[in-house]
Every structure is written in structure tokens, then in C-alpha cells.
Amino acid sequence: MQTKPALAPLPACRLPQPLIDGHGRPVHYLRLSVTDRCNLHCLYCRNLGRQQFIPHPQILRYEEIVRLVGLMSAGGVTKLRLTGGEPFVRRGCEHLLVMLRERFPQLDLRLTTNGTLLEPHVPLLGRLGLGAVNLSLDSFDRQTFAQVTGHDLLPAVLSALDALLAAGIRVKINAVAMRGINDRQLDDFIHAARSLPVDVRFIEFMPMGAGTHWSPESFWPAAEIFREVAARVALAPEQQVLRNAGPARMYRVLGGRGRLGFIAAVSNHFCASCNRLRLTCNGNLRTCLFDDHEYRLRGLLRHQACDDAQLARVLRLACLKKPVGAELLRNRPQGQAVAGTPMAAIGG
Template sequence: MQADVNPFSLLGNRGDVTESDNVMKKNGPNPDEHGLSRLVDSHGRIVRYLRLSITDRCNLRCIYCCSNARQTCIPHPQVLRYEEMARMVGIMARMGVVKVRLTGGEPFARKGCDDFLFMLHKRFPDLDLRLTTNGTLLEPHIPLLQQVGVKVVNMSLDSFDRDTFARVTGRDMLPAVLASLDKLLAAGIKVKINAVAMRGINDGQMDDFVHAARSMPVDLRFIEFMPMGSGTLWNENTFWPASEIRAEAEKRIRLLPVRDDLAEAGPARMFAVAGGQGRLGFITAVSCHFCGSCNRLRITSDGNLRTCLFDDKEYGLRDMLRNTTVTDAQIGQILSQACAEKPIGAELLASRTKEAVASKQMVGIGG
């Protein structure tokens, strides 16, 4: 199933690259007055994007996120306080991060999420602040998203069929998600729909997906089912590769290749839908890697830095954040050291000796 490719040759350099970035690659990062320097790993990849999980709690039980394992939520005292998360955002912003996405679990399952969004917007008004949500609790918070300048929301939506949605998520809540989707579009907020593609589950619903991309101004991105987490349901029978997904879509519509501007560049290969309002995209996390352009780090809700989704190695930050003698520069040093050790996820995937590439479930990492 693995393609024999150089991960750095795939999709070119699709990160937010500027002339100053090229100079930095050549001359190395320059620390600021507080000793904080830009985050560049040993492969020359520049970190500009943080995915920050604010909770591992969720009101859904998606089969690809929670797997078959029994979910035990992180005890509340071990979860980072919002002030601690804001401090991390500030440190990483000074180290070159320009985009922060709040994830979960479900962000709005945590009390005070609205206040945290206000806090981030007030302290970092130039930050590109985004959100990933399952949409079930979102509708009443949409005016808030407009207020704090959230321009893009990623919504997890694996089926437009109510029975399939309930099968995938364990909850019959599709109407609430569709209501949130309508309100987001009415508010002028860009929506990226993320659909995990699973053979035998939602592979017979391409008509619904194509209709959504035709009739709504959304980016609908198919994500290849990844072998993540202990007890994963992933196997060769449930894996639906992007090449086959695209072929199925092209039986119904004509796809026109597009190239996002630098601010929107990411892992999805996007296509305009001829005669439609939206676009279709394919995130080839398993079949055709895009590690060469990876520009992100992750922080889990309990304060662990994760440099690669496929790597279970984590760097504990919570105790440092709660130690009043630890400075931002010392935390920045840990970030720099961890970034320097950032692996190539494609190599981890190819060399795995068990079904799952990482033992931690997605709900505990952050989507």
C-alpha cells in the first residue's frame, strides 16, 4: 500500500514560505531579546502552525477517533488551564507561529471556551485563529466566532445520511450539525468539511458528498482513514485510498486542479468542481505522504508537545508552565530541541510493526 516515493518531493513546498524564511534556512534562526528563536527542524521545515487541543472530552464517539478502546478522560487537574495555553500561544507566536487551530475532543464541550477565544483574540489580534469542531454544539457560538475574527472553521462530517452519521459517531445528531453548517455559511465564515473516508461505511455516499460540493461554497476534504490508536478499526478492508475516492467522484463531476494561496496551503490537494460552488479535496495521509511541507506542532490538552501525529514521543510542558521559576526562554529551548528532533511521519508509517502507527487515540491527541 505504501508508495515508493521521496516524501520531500511530494506536492512541492506548500508551506507559507517567504524570502525571510529562505534566509533563515540559510543562516539559521536568530533569537529575539528574550532568547526565543524561530522553529526550524533538522530537515529545514519551518513551524508556523500550532494545533492546540483544549480538551479530550467529546459528546460523540467517532469510530476512527475513539476506536474500540474504552475512553478515560484526562482528570481535570491535569488539563492545562486556559491561561497556561495562552502563555504557550504567546511563546510560540514569538517563535514564528502565525496560525493556531483549537481542537479537541470537541472544543465547546469544555466550559469557558468562549472566554478563551476572547482572550486569544485580545492578546494576539494578528493571529490566524481557527477551530475544528464536530458542529453539534456550535450553533449558539457562531456570533462569537464572528466577533473574534475566526474566518475558517473545520467541521467533521463523515456522512450526510442520518443513519450512517449515527453509526460513525454513536449519536443521532446530524440535524444539529447541518443547522450549524447553514448558520456558518450565512455568517460568511468559510467552512472546510472533513470527511474520513471508510470503505464499507461511507463509500457508497459519493452522490451526497458531490451534491454538497456542488450546492454549497465549502471545501469538502476526504481524509484517508489513518491507522491511529490502540484498538483501531483500520485495516485493508476499511481503508479507502484517495485515488479510488477521486475516481468515484469523477464519475459524477469534472474536477479542475487549483492551487491555494500561501495562507491556505495545506495537506489537501484541492479541486474546483466544474459548475459548482464548492471544491473537493483529498488528504492522502497514508497513500501519498506530504511530510516535506509539514509546518505544524501539536499540544495536547494535558500539556504534551507532539511534533508528529504518527510519533508517540511527547514532551511534557505542563510542569514547566506551572513552575513559577521557569521562564519563557527555557520553555522555548525545549520547543526548539523537540522541533529539531521532529521525525518524518512517512518513515514511521512505513516501518510500523503493528496495525496502528501510534498507540494514542486521536481524541487524546487532538484532531
């Protein structure tokens, strides 16, 4: 992985300044990975070889995470999503959620999880008032689920889904679309969106990390998925507010309870409205998913001479160098990964 040295701290600023990148895009959204460890081994997330995990001393402490979130909140971040790996693999993740809610009650706090360890934590998520839970669920077929994840744990995920809905928590089901894997299971996903009050979102398989299952043959474009879905069910497009719009193009299922969404991260980028940063579990700031350049913050956090004003300055300077991911995609060699870092190390 190509890692940039942390930018040298500059003189402290008296007042907070917004996080805006060099293309004029303000940052409102932080995706924060709490661990690179996971109890699954999904085809699209990890490489096909033996996984090397980040040593625990190099993982950000919860207090360090809270400090960084405070700085980014002062810089305009209003939405925070905890990701992994699988967040609940890390001991004490529920305590981090409580700390974040108590310290930043104004934040739109969310979570991405594979759902296998989730059900016991659902009552807490309800009490904390999470904005939504994104549930990674690439198939409702037990055999296909095991093929994708490497583990036969679909019943645990479906139990967690039922518990989330019973608790009144908004659910987004994320399905990575893979030709030859789950492309014959559209009817199952459509049935879920018809019968449940959930968002079912198809995400294009992204060429992230060397040695994954990705190939041009496994790529299933969102436009093709949409055509196949529209041939099966009546859809009505949802109007989106630009600032708060996510990457998915959402459609109501007419006569149903839920919605269907299509995320064309590769074939039809949404860089113009990108408002996010990513923070890896070992404290590297990644300004673009498709760029392996990262800014190391852990050393600054643990340096007694580096105060919050200096850290905030570093964050703003890093944002100014944020690239346009679509340009990186266009320039990658045909058939190769756009970045060398697997998704498990970046954060889902």
C-alpha cells in the first residue's frame, strides 16, 4: 500500500473551518472502520490468500476515535457510519457507540454490519436512535450465502433483520452484484423490497484489492440490473436532495412496502456529489476510495505536542488533495484492480 507521510502540522487556527476539498466539495460524511477483522471471508472484500490482520497496538483506541470524530464534526461532518471488517468482532464496540451518542447527540450515527453477531445488540441500537443499519446480505439463498461469505450463517442474519424491523430501526440491505454468483436471484431481492419496509440496494462489484474474485466476467453493471428489475416490477423514482443524496438511485416499488436502489460505483460514478472521507481502523485518512494514498493520523494523535487545532489543520490540508475517483478508474489498466488495498483493510 502506498502511504503518504502525515502532513506537517501548521500554526493553530482560532476558529473551526469547514472541510472542503480542492474541487469545492464539502465533507459531511465520515465512514470509520473500527476493525479490519471479520468472521466472514466474502469474495468481494478479502483477497483469496491468507489474511494478515493489523496488530492490535496499531488499531485506534476508542478515545482516539472520539477525538477525531469531534474534530471532523467541528469541520462540518454530520453523518458518521461505523464499519469494519465486522464492527461487533471488536470487543467493546457497543461502548464506542454509547460514547459517540453521548458526546455527539447531533450526529446522524449509523452502522454497517454483516448481521451475524448483531441480534443481541439490537435493543441498544434502538435506544441510541441510530439513523439506519446497513446489512450486508448478498443472497437470500443459504447455499449462495455460504459460497459468497465462506460460512453458513444466513439464519443468524435473517434473525437480526427481523429484530431490527421489530425494533423500528431503518434497514438498508446491501447486495454486491456478481455475475455468475447471485445474478439469478433478482426475484428474491424484489420479494424482500415488496414485502418488507427496507431499502434493497444493488452495488456494483468494485475492483478493489489484488487477488479478489473480481474480474470483467463477474462484473454486473447497475444499468443492466435495473433493466432486469424493471421488467419484473413497477418502479417509481425517488426525488433526492443533492446534499443528502447517497450514491444509490432509489425507486419505490409500486404496491410494495420498500424500495430498490442501484449503486453504479464503477460504470456511472457519482464523484461530483461525493461528500465523504474514510478513516481506517489503524488511523489512516483515505480521501477517496479508489486512491491508495493515505494520511497517517495515529502518530499525531499519540504525540503529546500535537493539539486539536493542529490535527484539524492536517485534516483540512488532506481534504484539499482529495482526487476525483472517476479519473482513477479511467486510468487503471484494463481488468486490473483500481487500488491495491482490499476493502477489508479500508472499511466497507
